Amino acid sequence: MFLTAANLAHYLTARAYIQVSDIVDGQFSVVEAGQNNRNFKVRWGSHHGCFIKQVKSLEELRRTSIRREATCYRWAQQFPDWARLIPAVIDYDAARYTLILELLPHSQNLREYYYQQTTFSESIAVSLAQALSAFHMIELDPQPSLPLNNQELPAFTKKVPWIFTYHKKSYFDPAHLSGGAEQLGVVVRGLPQLQLDLARLFEIWRFEEIIHADIKWDNCLVYPDQGALQLKIIDWEVVDIGDARWDVGSVFQAYLSYWIMRHYRDLKQQRQQMVDETKQNMPQMFSSIQAFWNSYCLARNIADVDRSTYLTVCLEFAAVRILQTAFESLHFCSEMSPHAYALLDMSQQVLRDPRRAAVELFGFAEDAL
CATH class of the missing domain: 3.90.1200 (Aminoglycoside 3'-phosphotransferase; Chain: A, domain 2)
Incomplete structure (x- = not known):
């Protein structure tokens, strides 16, 4: 259920976000960036990456919060002036309460x-x-x-x-x-x-x-x-x-x-x-x-x-x-x-x-x- 630095490569390949070749070429990296959630900065190749955010526990408050955030990102896309102020959403995995966002380079x-x-x-x-x-x-x-x-x-x-x-x-x-x-x-x-x-x-x-x-x-x-x-x-x-x-x-x-x-x-x-x-x-x-x-x-x-x-x-x-x-x-x-x-x-x-x-x-x- 919960993602770790060790199983992220398998998770991303299983969901077809990356290819096995992206991992074996030696440029795949994971950096933990979590505080209140399980946060990871994932990079592969020279110009690709994503930011992954998953709840730390299955407490109702945490599940509700990340659902609300995912809905907010989707809803904001209807308002261009708002949408340009937030990272782009790659996906939301509702089963794992996991939000996948673009990784802003050098941020x-x-x-x-x-x-x-x-x-x-x-x-x-x-x-x-x-x-x-x-x-x-x-x-x-x-x-x-x-x-x-x-x-x-x-x-x-x-x-x-x-x-x-x-x-x-x-x-x-x-x-x-x-x-x-x-x-x-x-x-x-x-x-x-x-x-x-x-x-x-x-x-x-x-x-x-x-x-x-x-x-x-x-x-x-x-x-x-x-x-x-x-x-x-x-x-x-x-x-x-x-x-x-x-x-x-x-x-x-x-x-x-x-x-x-x-x-x-x-x-x-x-x-x-x-x-x-x-x-x-x-x-x-x-x-x-x-x-x-x-x-x-x-x-x-x-x-x-x-x-x-x-x-x-x-x-x-x-x-x-x-x-x-x-x-x-x-x-x-x-x-x-x-x-x-x-x-x-x-x-x-x-x-x-x-x-x-x-x-x-x-x-x-x-x-x-």
Whole structure:
């Protein structure tokens, strides 16, 4: 049932994706790239390859997620502006819960890319803004010109992200929850103002647009093509009808959490040291952040008079998304790490005064708020 590096060659030849000659010529290779799933980068010959994604277990949540992602890839093909932003689908093996996608040559996710750079690209920020606006603007009602069928739609759940209520209830199997992740819930339950902010933001959530719902730099691939870096968005497991401000806020949080998460394996880092480093280094990102925001507002036709209110909510959602990043960073931790505490501090700082955070942490002009 489950694929491994050892049996992938047999699987691909049995399904006629490759020939035996592709294996014996010595250019066949498999690289494991899994985190939450069984992921493999497979290459053969000099110009051929695919990316294979299979569930790690047969839990209903995992099976539902990959079915939703496969359906999303198929459905997106009806919208050219959206389809060009995602990898091409080679096949979906429903029996094995396995999705096979094109392998983008020389690709890196944005986290890897920025770890190697000394500047933060405005052009990539613009590409990301245009990508988000492309699927945020899709009309959800079937149009006569499109062969839409409700049976072909992804299984939209219309749920507010779990992090908004994690302090009330854990949605995860206790056997798979680390001590650090449990402790995060305990710490948040000891912060009354943070709980009030989470409750308030939960209430203003809107179910209006198609959202990716898990935007982060790990899910944004850049790769060279036609002399420029191109961008595609991957991992559509939790695609949903929801609030576009969550996706936009998730981009803001990717900038803000970068300086903390770039050293998340170094447990010698001090909590306050990471907070201070973030504040000192954010100005390096200001031009990229502004390019993203201005391009997104332009693409979505957000009027100048409405931008301040929209931005404030996006930043507050960014603060909530930082809490989720803290949770994700604790997957293998027996207790709260200094990095998770630093992320929690940044989250609370934004929520205490989002307008001040807009200026000091994200580089927005005071007269724009």
